[in-house]
Amino acid sequence: MSDHSIKLANLLLSGEEQLAITHIHTVLTENDRLTLYEDLLTPAMTYIGKLWERNEITVADEHLATAICDFIISDFEFRSSSKEQGNRKKVMLFGVEGEEHYIGLKMASAVFQEFGWSVRYLGPNLPLRHAETAANAWQPDVIAMSAALSYRLPTLKKSVQVLSQTAGHPTVLIGGRMAPHVHFEEEAASGPGQVIIMSNLRELHRWLTFAQEGVGTINAFS
Template sequence: MEENSKQLAHAFLQGDIHGSWMIIQEHVNAGMNSYYIYEQLLTKAMQYIGTLWEENDITVADEHIATGVCDFVLSRYAFPKVQSHQEHRRAMFFCLEGEEHYLGLKMVHSLFKEEGWNCRYLGPNLPLEYALYTIQNFKPDVVGMSLSLSTQLPQLKIYLDAFDQLTEQPEILIGSRLGSTINTNFLSMYKNIQFVNSLQDVRLWFEDDALQISQL
């Protein structure tokens, strides 16, 4: 499994779109689902690339090439999976202002699309004013945000304080792989917030959401 993700990482770094897609297609043909493709292949490949960068084995330019190829492969894989959306189930996704790492968030967005949600993906580095504008006009049931650095927690609180003033408050999913390395106790002061550490947490959220709907 690790060897597959490293092979994919090297294809990303070489800018090899065709080779990267062939690796993904091989696993799709073997019956692997989206959670496997996203978490065991794409995510682990990019984490390996991040390690190479930290060890000065590659440059920032190399990392940008890899990110571009990964983004393309992710989009190509996700497009045929999109289900006809259900107009009454809405979600929007964005990264906090200053946050440029967006691939994980895009994977979550793709999973929501695959589940038939009507989604808006606003990408990285979204200022609060535009997040509020979209929430007020699109009226999502779920808002997904992403952060990768613990130094962004004060800014996250600013966003959450603003959302807490909304008349109609969506459920908030906060995606981060920082996990237990950060103190998230302050989240208890807000309603309808869940911290998501992995795509498996997203899968469990879908299962819980489906259960709640079935009980209505």
């Protein structure tokens, strides 16, 4: 992790919202969404998560840092928003029931918006029955879910099984800290919807670029 990310993490933990934004602007040479998300905010929040796991910071400290990180993402998206409509494919994003981490989902939502997708961000901790109802009603092309903690995996797998069978058989994307460490071969083979694991936002950006150019999709199990 870079010194820039460690400094940013310390500013977030100190509640120094404006200093954090100033620090980001000194590091970024342009409005580079991926650099902000992947090289600054994600490492900073991962570092903060490890401090919390080691009891070196309190839950209140972690919540404060998360709230400021949320504000920074919203502020960046407001300043760099575009009226480009693009292809208007649809994506629904949420955290599975019991999953309270949501910063990564917000970042992913912004990447989809960058490519002109119609986005419905349903937030963290969404019960499966409500996700299923929303998917059948809106019929998104893609459903994106996150998994940050290992004990959420049974819920995540059940969600994959159910949501891949909803109207339109959407592609299911899995992200979050646990995504690189799990496999969903059985769920991917059980229905017509494709299941794809995204290790980071740069992978998502590449996948969306290929989809936009009509190159095809990235199969996580190839």
